[in-house]
Amino acid sequence: MTVLGLGAMGSALAGALLAAGRPVTVWNRTPGRADALVAAGVTEAGSVAEAVGASPLVVACLWDHRSVHETLDPVADALAGRTVVNLTNGTPGQGRELGAWAHEHGFALLDGGIMAVPPMIGTPAAFVLYSGPEEAFDVHRAALDAFGESRFVGTDHGMAALYDIALLSAMYGSIMGELHAFAMVRSAGVPAVEFAPLLQRWTTAVGGFHERTAELVDARDYTRDVVSNLGMQAAAYHNLIDAAHEQGVSPELLAPLHALMLRRTAEGHGHEDTVGLIELLLTRR
């Protein structure tokens, strides 16, 4: 297998393939990043064309969509008949564009989303999403399993990026809450490490009810078994904003949710579950 890109993630991917007993050829734009892998048994190619020519399966893990095209465009003809697995972060639209471009040039494209950080690669904690032609996924699945659990999420090339971005969005939402909470306690001189166990306890108690939320979302019914209604939460949410101002903490991470709560309540949905806010997010129906 060939791996294009030896950043933190590409290096981890190449290392996992090697550990799984696969022959691995690598290329990186800037020379010198393959030394440790070469010492471990990987072959370093001197050009993208040489790297692509070495394997039927080419994994690209580069900076962004533009760098994928900059790397692959010059060797598009040499890709014919091969499978490219793009594990570079991107949007669904970029995945679809790459899929159509692959089709034009006669190669199979699996677009992917890595749900792991580099040290997790090759461990049971990692999973990788793939979308594109299912036959290509089936043929290469055993090799791809070296990275972590392989999940096929659809023949639409955009689906892996869609799932990836949705999962990352949830992660960043949690990070926002966590950062704001720590900023609040730090504004009062409380060491973060002293507060962290309470934060852990609270987020474990109130987070993670994704299956119940999903049922309401799918039913588009936000009136079922409401425990803490939106109107009550919108009223109390003022205090989150005011307390931030009082403590000299910027409320900018909190403000967007407040605006949605007020809008939805003003539209007469205060008696419903907070999950109903999703209706304000879907701007294209």
Ligand code: FVH
């Ligand atoms: N690291 C992580 O935690 C996340 C986990 C989930 C997936 N992401 C995505 O993976 C892509 C690569 O991320 P990375 O962590 O390997 O990133 P870097 O260590 O910064 O390495 C970037 C590599 O891309 C090469 N590169 C940059 N621009 C170009 C270009 N125009 N042409 C060819 N190659 C390019 C760069 O090469 P060089 O700077 O050494 O020459 C590195 O090999 C990324 O999409 C994450 O979002 C990682």
